[in-house]
Amino acid sequence: MDTAMPLRYSxxxxxxxxxRLDPAAPVPPGVLDGPGFSTISRTAxxxxxxxxxxxxxxxxxxxxxxxxxxxxxxxxFDEVGILSALLAPLAAARIGIFAISTFDTDYLLVKAEALATAQAVLAAAGHVEVA
Known part of the structure; x- marks a missing residue:
């Protein structure tokens, strides 16, 4: 992928x-219930x-x-630079993120108080927010 190409996000x-829970903790009930995004990761x-x-x-x-x-x-999977195209301008603006990748796409979490700035930074970098 040409990382100069604008990316679309919602x-x-x-x-x-x-x-963050203990690595041996059971997955709490209800976390995956209902609509919307949720994810669980277990490591050592x-x-x-x-x-x-x-x-x-x-x-x-x-x-x-x-x-x-x-x-x-x-x-x-062989497309490169997807996350860096978004993370570089956010890092330059000193906006912290939490990134999660799935099989098909990526998700960026930003603190609510930094959201408007993050949206402006991404727009200035050429990325497009869609409904």
């Missing part, structure tokens, strides 16, 4: 939370949950207030 409607070090704040179970380490930008894929 803002998901909910506010999201990210939680942690169990990470991302879901709408309303569905996030109690956990020792939870951080809410995230908004989700969904890139319009699908992107082939």
């Amino acid at each position: 803002l998901l409607p909910d506010t999201y939370a990210i939680a 070090d942690e169990l990470s949950l991302v879901c709408p704040e309303a569905r996030m179970p109690a956990a020792d380490r939870v951080e809410g207030g995230w908004r989700v930008l969904r890139l319009h894929g699908p992107f082939a």
Whole structure:
């Protein structure tokens, strides 16, 4: 992919939370229930949950207030520079992100208070927000 090419993305409607649980913890019920984006990752070090704040179970380490930008894929596995085309301008603007990739596309989480700035930075870089 030509990373100079504008990427299209949509803002998901909910506010999201990210939680870190012990790596041996069971997946809490309800995290994947209902519509919208959610994801679970388990590594040797942690169990990470991302879901709408309303569905996030109690956990020792939870951080809410995230908004989700969904890139319009699908992107082939041999396409390079997809995330960097978005992350470079956001990094230059000092906007932190939490990135998640799926089989077809990528999701960027930005804090709600940085959302308007992130949208402006992405627009200035040539990327297009669609409904």
